[in-house]
Amino acid sequence: MSGPPTGGDRESGVPAGGERLSTAPAGGGRVSGVSVLGVRHHGPGSARAVRRELERLRPDAILIEGPPEADALVTLAPGLEPPVALLAHVPAEPSRAAFWPFATFSPEWQAILYGTSAGIPVRFCDLPAAHSLAGDPDGPDEPEPAQVDPIGSLAAAAGYDDPERWWEDVVEHRDGDTPFEVIAEAMAAVREGHEPGGREARREAYMRKTLRAAVKQGFGRIAVICGAWHVPALTGPMPSAAADNAVLRGLPKVKAELTWVPWTYGRLASWSGYGAGITSPGWYHHLFDAPDRPVERWLAQAAGVLRDEGLAVSSAHVIESVRLAQSLAVLRGRPLAGLGEVTEAARAVLCEGDDLAVELIQRRMVVGDRLGHVSDGTPMVxxxxxxxxxxxxxxxxxxxxxxxxxxxxxxxxxxxxxxxxxxxxxxxxxxxxxxxxxxxxxxxxxxxxxxxxxxxxxxxxxxxxGTTVAGAAAQRAADLAAEPSAALADLTSLVERCLLADLPEALPDVLAALSAKAALDTDVTRLMAALPAMVRAHRYGDVRGTSAEGLAVIVRSMLERIRVGLPVAVTGLDDEAAADLLKHVDAVHSAVALLPDTTPDGAPDGASDGASDGASGGAAEGAGPRGRWLSTLRGISDRQDLHGLIEGRLTRILLDSGELDDAGDRMSRAMSRGQAPARAAAWVEGFLAGDGLLLVHDPRLLALVDGWLSGLPGDQFTDVLPLLRRTFGGFAAPERRAIGERLRSAGRDEGEGEQDVDERRAAAAVATVLSIIGKASG
Structure with a gap:
């Protein structure tokens, strides 16, 4: 159902290879023969006109532009709720697919409903999907490569600078009185001298082939519904049947299956298998459903939408907006106010110039959020x-x-x-x-x-x-795990997704792939990036009631590899690399806190099993995950070659974990005069990363930072200021205020202390001063 957004029709005698197809004028006369009704796809005026013309013609067969494989699906149409679409796909390669959408206001849909209600055979007459999906050089969903824009040419001839506005005025706003014959004659004039080629030639050849077959089968009154661009190809002098067969001979072909699927107005606005997508499906739906006083009804509904959002819109607003829309239509010489006029009226009166309110009307009404529905009898996988x-x-x-x-x-x-x-x-x-x-x-x-x-x-x-969502998802997870290119982080994420989706049958394959990948991966940063997802997956086994067998073993293995590799990974880092590594350290530290802190044999943290990997010493060696992890950090934090950012952050982590009692001494050393100011600032940044509550509640640490900062020379202070501003700027506003209050309080206390006088020690001085000024001491 591809084709340019055109409309119109002409019916005349058509010789076809020695045969003559009798046709009837669309506006009257004999009702026998072939009537070709050219339309605009998704046009409400065309839809009403087609329905009226079919009721007048009372044909005994209806041919519609579309894939003929869908003929068996026509009988399902009365049970569907548009917008819906015909979906054609290749079973062996489902991604090769095409859609043919229908809305309530689509002329083809109204023809289908008329035919099914009247018991009239309805068939599709376009190029079969089996050919379109087989790799047609022009693609299955592309619009016709017409040499001219037919609507643009006709609009220009009528003095219009906007082809869409011309089409609405002469067709859509005529209340179902579409001048098929007149527009078709104009379309024939536009196509004069045009020689179709490529896919367009094949499509029109197949349309003529289907029409000949219907005549041969004995149908006396045939109505053809197609895009108006194709009308001259079906009503003018036609090639012979042999010539059309030659055009269709040798086309590539695949097995195609078709079904109905729900569609949305949003998709109808953005893309269409017709090649005739529309930007205002909600407006067209309104024009089709409300032919009586459409402008008044539309603006009243727009007022309702705005009221639902709490905007004050009165009946007077609606009345004035209707008057404005009608006045604009008169000034512009239009038979009826179109979408442009009602939108401008709504903007000026209902929305009072508020673009957000106009956008709300656009989203809710002009496009709409309608979703179609298909019946249970529709073919489905x-x-x-x-x-x-x-x-x-x-x-x-x-x-x-x-x-x-x-x-x-x-x-x-x-x-x-x-x-x-x-x-x-x-x-x-x-x-x-x-x-x-x-x-x-x-x-x-x-x-x-x-x-x-x-x-x-x-x-x-x-x-x-698979035949069920659960079975198909499990198989998909197993397939993803088996891919050679799957990275360690991908596999850990996949484990988490399997647990979230409750797919225990997929876990063995995924865990096996993860274990094999983790055993070979020596990049500690990749292991650190992967561990948090694994730990979260381990937790889901408790929260969701899902078994997480095998996860604990893999988590312990990954954590041990991280502990072994981390001392090397923190060596010789620049500022950027140190900041990146700290993100992984923080993530692993948070993840380890979620693990049950027991040794592999079930003993509580601190019970040594005698294991030692050389990553760090101390009593925590061989303890549970948390103790072993903190032992590693403690061993690293004592090194002298660490980047200041890393040393400061590790000190803070160990302090918060209760593993340090000399944090003040460490801070004093880090900020001593022997340290470069930039390194000291990096240490402070790492130590204070996250929040400033530590400085609020620990006066000693606050005094250390304050003393170091106030003791810096001017040039050094200027050098470290950006780092400090980044550090303190990351604190919440209440924390910054609390730190300021503590510093002010400390300064006030110090000042008051300086004003205190020891009267005993000052007595001699007082006596001397009194004698000098000639007063006796009392």
Whole structure:
């Protein structure tokens, strides 16, 4: 159903290779023969006109532009809720697919509904999808490469500078009275001298072939619904049947399957298989559903949308906006106010010039959030059908607009919903986008749900993986784990996703691949980047009731490799490398805190098993994960060759963990006069990274920083100021105020101390002063 957005029709006698197809004028006369109704795809005026013309013609067969493999799907149309689309795909290669969308206001859809309600055979007459999907050189979804813009030419001839506005005035705003014959004659004039080639020639040849076959089968009154650009090819002097067959001979062919899938107005606005996408499907839907006083009804609905958002819009606003829209239409010589006029009226009166309010109307009404629906009898792959059943069971209705979903994983229903959304994410079906949970508990999840038509295609692409969403997701996880290019971080993330999706059957393959990759990877930064996801996965085994067998062994193995490699990794780093490594250190430290702090044999932290890897010494060697990790950091922190940023951060981590009682001494050494100011500033930055509460509650450390900073010479202070500003700028505003108050308080106390007088020691001085001034002491 590709073609330029054109309209019009002409019917005349058509010789075809010695045969003559009897045609009838669209406006009256005989009702026998072939009537070709040229339309604009997705045009509400064309849709009403086609319905009226079919009711007048009462044909005994209807041919519609579209893939003929979909003929068997026509009978399902009355049970569908548009917008919907025909989806054609190659079973062996589902990503090769094409869509043919239909809306309520599509002329082809109205022709289908008329034919099915009247018991009239409805067939598609365009080039089969089997050829289009086989690698047609012009592509299955591209618009026709017309040499001229037919609408632009006709609009220019009528004195219009906007082709779309001309089409709306002469067709869409005529309340169903589309002048098929007149526009078709104009289209014939535009196409005069045009020789179709390539895909356009093949499409029109197949249309004529289908038309000849219908005549040969004995249908006496045939109505053809097609884009007006093709009307002259079906009504003018036509090539012979042999010539058309020669054009179609030897075309590549594949096996194609077709079905109906839901569509959205948002997708209809952005792309169309017709090659005739429209930017205002909501407006066109309104024109089709409300032919009576469409401007008044539209602006009243716009006022309702604004009121729903809390904006004050009165009936007087609506009345004045209607008057303005109608006045603009008169000034511009239009038979009816179009979308441009009602938008300008809404902007000036309803929205009072507020562009955000205009955008709201654009999103809610001009485009719309309508999502179509297909019936249960529609052909589906087992994966699609399983998802539909789960959507019903879990009470999750697919919708085209964003919907916020808060889940409490302690509830069975919400836990099942979470599993489904994570399984679909593994299959590339992004129905749900995870968000930031509002609570602090690990039992909460938030999602933003929005269904898109391409999700059906993703399900079809993965149909070979399994008949259920769970089975297909598990197989997909196993396939991803088996890929040679899978990195360590990818595999750890995959383990986490399997646990989130409750896919225990996929874990053995994924864990085996992860273990093999971790055993060979010697890059400590990659191991550190991968460990947090593994630890989170280990936790999910408790929170979600999912078995996490094998994870603990891999986590311990990775942590030991990190402990062995970290002392080397911190050597000889520049500022950028040190900052990057600290991010990994902080992440690993946070992850280790989540692990059960027991030794491999179940003993509590601190019970040595005699193991030693040489990473660090001390009593913590052989203890649980937390003790062994802190022992490694303690050993590194005592080195003299560390970057200041790393040394300061390790000191803070050990202090917060209760592993240091000499933090003040370490800070004094780091900020002594023997240290370069830049290194001292880096040490302070690492030590204070995160928050400033330590300085608020520890006067000694605050005094050390204050004394060091106030003792710097002017030039050195200027050098370290950017580092200090970055450090203190990262603190929350209340923390900065609290630090300032502590410093002010300390200064005030010091000042008051200087004013205190020891009267006993001052007595002699007082007596001397009194005698000098001639007063006796009392």
């Amino acid at each position: 087992p994966l699609q059908r399983d998802l539909r059943e789960q959507q019903r069971r879990l009470k999750l209705k697919p919708e085209a607009l964003d919907r916020e979903l808060d889940l409490d994983l302690r509830k069975p229903l919400d836990l099942d919903r979470s599993h489904l959304l994570h399984r679909l994410a593994l299959l590339g079906v992004g129905w749900g986008t995870p968000g930031q949970a509002r609570g602090k508990g690990t039992f909460r999840e938030t999602w933003t749900l929005r269904w898109r038509p391409e999700h059906d295609l993703a399900l079809i692409e993965h149909a070979a993986l």
